[in-house]
Amino acid sequence: MSTREGKELRTILADTCTRLFTAQVTPQLQESAEKGTWPEALWRQVEENGLTLPQVPESRGGAGGSWSDAHVVLTTAGRHAVPLPIAETMMGGWLLAQSGLDVPMGPLTVAPSSLHSRLTLARDGNGFRLDGSAPRVPWGRQAEHVVVAAEDEGRPMIALVARSGAAVDEDVNLALEPRDTLTWHAATVVAAASGPPASMLWQLGALARAAQMAGGLEYLLAQSVKYVTERSQFGRTLSSFQAIQHQLALLAGHTAAAGMAAQHAFGVMDARGAGNLGEPAFEIAVAKIRVGEAAGLGAGIAHQCHGAIGFTYEHSLHFVTRRLWSWRAEFGGESHWSLELGREVAARGAEALWPHLTSR
Amino acid sequence: MPTFNFDLCELPSEAQSLRAEVREFLREALGGASSSKRALSWGGFDREFSRRLGARGWIGMMWPKKYGGHERTALERYVVLEECLAAGAPVSAHWVADRQSGPLLLRFGTEEQRQRFLPRIAKGELAFAIGMSEPDSGSDLASIRTRAEHVEGGYRVNGTKIWTSNAHISDYAISLFRTKVVPDKKHEGLSQFLVDLKSPGIRIRPIIDLAGGHHFNEVHFENAFVPDDMLVGKEGEGWRQVSTELAFERSGPERYLSSIRLIMELIREAGREPGERAAVVIGRLTAHLITLRQMSLSVAGMLQAGQNPNLEAAVVKDVGTGFEQEIPETVHALLGVEPRLGSGSQFERTLGYLVQHAPSFSLRGGTREVLRGIIARGLGLR
Numbered sequence: 001m002s003t004r005e006g007k008e009l010r011t012i013l014a015d016t017c018t019r020l021f022t023a024q025v026t027p028q029l030q031e032s033a034e035k036g037t038w039p040e041a042l043w044r045q046v047e048e049n050g051l052t053l054p055q056v057p058e059s060r061g062g063a064g065g066s067w068s069d070a071h072v073v074l075t076t077a078g079r080h081a082v083p084l085p086i087a088e089t090m091m092g093g094w095l096l097a098q099s100g101l102d103v104p105m106g107p108l109t110v111a112p113s114s115l116h117s118r119l120t121l122a123r124d125g126n127g128f129r130l131d132g133s134a135p136r137v138p139w140g141r142q143a144e145h146v147v148v149a150a151e152d153e154g155r156p157m158i159a160l161v162a163r164s165g166a167a168v169d170e171d172v173n174l175a176l177e178p179r180d181t182l183t184w185h186a187a188t189v190v191a192a193a194s195g196p197p198a199s200m201l202w203q204l205g206a207l208a209r210a211a212q213m214a215g216g217l218e219y220l221l222a223q224s225v226k227y228v229t230e231r232s233q234f235g236r237t238l239s240s241f242q243a244i245q246h247q248l249a250l251l252a253g254h255t256a257a258a259g260m261a262a263q264h265a266f267g268v269m270d271a272r273g274a275g276n277l278g279e280p281a282f283e284i285a286v287a288k289i290r291v292g293e294a295a296g297l298g299a300g301i302a303h304q305c306h307g308a309i310g311f312t313y314e315h316s317l318h319f320v321t322r323r324l325w326s327w328r329a330e331f332g333g334e335s336h337w338s339l340e341l342g343r344e345v346a347a348r349g350a351e352a353l354w355p356h357l358t359s360r
Numbered sequence: 361m362p363t364f365n366f367d368l369c370e371l372p373s374e375a376q377s378l379r380a381e382v383r384e385f386l387r388e389a390l391g392g393a394s395s396s397k398r399a400l401s402w403g404g405f406d407r408e409f410s411r412r413l414g415a416r417g418w419i420g421m422m423w424p425k426k427y428g429g430h431e432r433t434a435l436e437r438y439v440v441l442e443e444c445l446a447a448g449a450p451v452s453a454h455w456v457a458d459r460q461s462g463p464l465l466l467r468f469g470t471e472e473q474r475q476r477f478l479p480r481i482a483k484g485e486l487a488f489a490i491g492m493s494e495p496d497s498g499s500d501l502a503s504i505r506t507r508a509e510h511v512e513g514g515y516r517v518n519g520t521k522i523w524t525s526n527a528h529i530s531d532y533a534i535s536l537f538r539t540k541v542v543p544d545k546k547h548e549g550l551s552q553f554l555v556d557l558k559s560p561g562i563r564i565r566p567i568i569d570l571a572g573g574h575h576f577n578e579v580h581f582e583n584a585f586v587p588d589d590m591l592v593g594k595e596g597e598g599w600r601q602v603s604t605e606l607a608f609e610r611s612g613p614e615r616y617l618s619s620i621r622l623i624m625e626l627i628r629e630a631g632r633e634p635g636e637r638a639a640v641v642i643g644r645l646t647a648h649l650i651t652l653r654q655m656s657l658s659v660a661g662m663l664q665a666g667q668n669p670n671l672e673a674a675v676v677k678d679v680g681t682g683f684e685q686e687i688p689e690t691v692h693a694l695l696g697v698e699p700r701l702g703s704g705s706q707f708e709r710t711l712g713y714l715v716q717h718a719p720s721f722s723l724r725g726g727t728r729e730v731l732r733g734i735i736a737r738g739l740g741l742r
């Protein structure tokens with residue numbers, strides 16, 4: 001597909017997402033999701049529009065598009081703070097397809113979402129059983145299936161299990177999105193195949209969160225610009241004060257940088273990422289670092305420009321800022337990825353810095 | 361939704377093979393130049409180097425062949441620029457002419473001016489300075505007072521320009537003068553001129569910068585004569601033209617790469633197996649560097665597509681200069697080594713150069729505050 005054609009399709013995709021989320025993701029829906037209600041109708045529309053598996057091959061049940069399509073969906077979902085496991089379903093679906101397994105309908109999640117927990121498979125006749133515990137699994141209680149990265153006698157495997165086979169210990173992140181501990185005892189495995197190591201799950205998570213956060217920043221910028229042009233103090237709109245203008249110019253800069261970093265990582269996924277994240281790992285780290293830093297700064301500026309009203313539950317700003325504060329830490333914060341990236345860059349040596357980054 | 365339009369830009373394969381050629385050329389031309397010398401970035405002035413670069417066809421790359429240009433793409437030009445900057449090549453004898461004076465003449469100059477100046481610029485033979493700022497007119501450029509009065513066959517100029525980089529070693533300065541005083545309309549009555557810096561009536565006085573260097577000047581005009589054929593564009597259209605020139609000035613990769621030498625020296629200093637703190641710092645700086653490069657490349661892609669990325673260029677410059685300035689601070693916070701002048705290791709000397717020069721990064725070419733004003737306007741706030 002030519003890049004021009006791809007770009008046009010992505011514009012249509014972005015319009016579809018924006019229209020759907022603008023109409024459906026109301027503050028009421030977000031509030032009810034925060035109280036634990038699963039937005040089933042919204043999920044069904046998202047799924048029917050092919051937004052949950054954009055980059056999964058059609059032969060495995062996906063939309064047959066690219067990671068750049070996934071980027072569009074995740075950014076838009078982040079901008080609207082959509083309370084659904086779209087990112088998790090995308091990651092899980094892709095891992096299954098990548099391992100030669102079919103992707104089931106319905107919401108998926110992935111486990112483990114921490115580098116420190118290990119899940120193991122044990123052979124049982126022709127199939128497998130799953131053991132282990134994974135903390136802070138996104139949307140654990142609401143996913144229908146879980147895609148797990150587990151080991152079978154030290155060999156990395158991807159396995160699909162029904163979530164109903166797990167004991168669920170509920171917890172949430174700052175945005176009251178489910179982050180549950182799932183525990184399996186000899187749980188039935190639907191399908192399994194040898195696959196990538198668990199660290200790839202962590203990388204995909206970082207990639208997805210980078211796009212979601214970049215979208216969140218776009219919201220903060222747009223919402224802040226809107227607010228300061230409407231609110232007046234001292235007989236003029238806040239937007240006429242230079243201090244405010246400059247804060248928002250700074251936010252615009254960070255938003256642009258975040259958007260670029262995320263977009264670049266997804267672009268590299270398309271260019272070099274098939275099956276092996278060894279190549280894009282570099283750009284994923286870059287994206288998580290750069291976007292995560294922008295998220296903290298951006299949330300601060302947006303709240304400052306909104307004054308007290310932005311600090312209320314009544315106002316919608318927090319649906320995004322609370323997500324940013326959690327997401328920047330999920331799947332590795334800036335310090336984690338900076339350490340990884342810094343070690344890699346240092347190992348190559350000073351003279352390799354520029355050649356390396358211009359070769360990509 | 362007021363967001364800026366940064367699309368990914370992929371370099372075509374011809375740009376990548378050009379990169380290899382440029383790298384090879386620079387390796388040979390710069391030889392064993394030290395890091396602290398390369399840290400001058402686009403501040404190094406070396407006419408011989410510029411002539412050699414011109415001979416390779418790497419100045420005036422996008423200009424028509426009939427003016428000595430090479431009709432290459434914005435992306436190919438971008439590759440040459442970023443390679444020169446990353447290597448710390450002494451580009452300043454052609455930088456201003458290639459970046460803004462030449463393109464300005466191409467857009468607004470007369471046919472005769474183009475034929476007379478562009479081929480020599482492209483050969484790397486003509487160095488240009490920028491005569492905009494005055495003692496009482498910095499950010500408020502439209503308030504300039506240097507007068508150019510029309511007389512027989514040309515203009516008589518009186519007044520003072522200041523901060524004129526390299527005026528003492530350049531051939532010409534594209535200068536902004538007031539040709540007509542229009543009360544209460546400071547943006548009117550301005551005009552741009554090609555000023556031969558060797559003309560009688562022009563006195564160039566050095567201004568030494570805080571690091572003891574001479575690169576700034578004060579340029580006094582005392583009944584200096586500028587012939588009619590050196591008017592650039594239309595009389596009275598100076599403000600519109602200078603805005604175009606400033607957009608050229610802001611759109612390149614020189615607005616985020618000024619401190620790259622220090623990142624490299626830091627990596628060298630930290631070693632192949634750095635401690636955790638150093639690794640975190642190196643990783644973070646690398647993430648910023650790569651992201652800014654993608655943004656800068658995106659601006660080049662927009663130029664190539666014939667768009668007008670003024671706002672995006674202002675964003676890259678604002679974020680980019682902030683990054684350039686942060687690097688010496690970050691290095692200090694990490695290691696606390698003393699910045700040094702002539703003695704000390706290359707790392708300490710590179711730090712010494714950059715600590716002192718960093719304040720200028722967010723002043724030259726439009727201050728941070730001016731840029732944020734431009735961005736705020738783009739956001740619809742003013």
Ligand SMILES: Cc1cc2nc3c(=O)[nH]c(=O)nc-3n(C[C@H](O)[C@H](O)[C@H](O)COP(=O)(O)OP(=O)(O)OC[C@H]3O[C@@H](n4cnc5c(N)ncnc54)[C@H](O)[C@@H]3O)c2cc1C
Binds near residue numbers: 493498500725
């Ligand atoms: C290294 C270097 C090279 C230069 N080379 C050249 C050159 O070759 N040719 C040339 O013509 N000029 C050159 N300049 C001058 C440069 O363009 C000016 O420094 C710049 O335009 C700012 O003007 P100023 O220094 O008079 O500062 P001022 O305009 O006096 O500003 C001082 C401070 O006040 C802020 N400020 C001013 N107005 C406002 C406002 N409305 N709102 C908020 N803040 C404001 C500024 O942002 C700045 O922080 C160079 C400068 C440097 C540092």
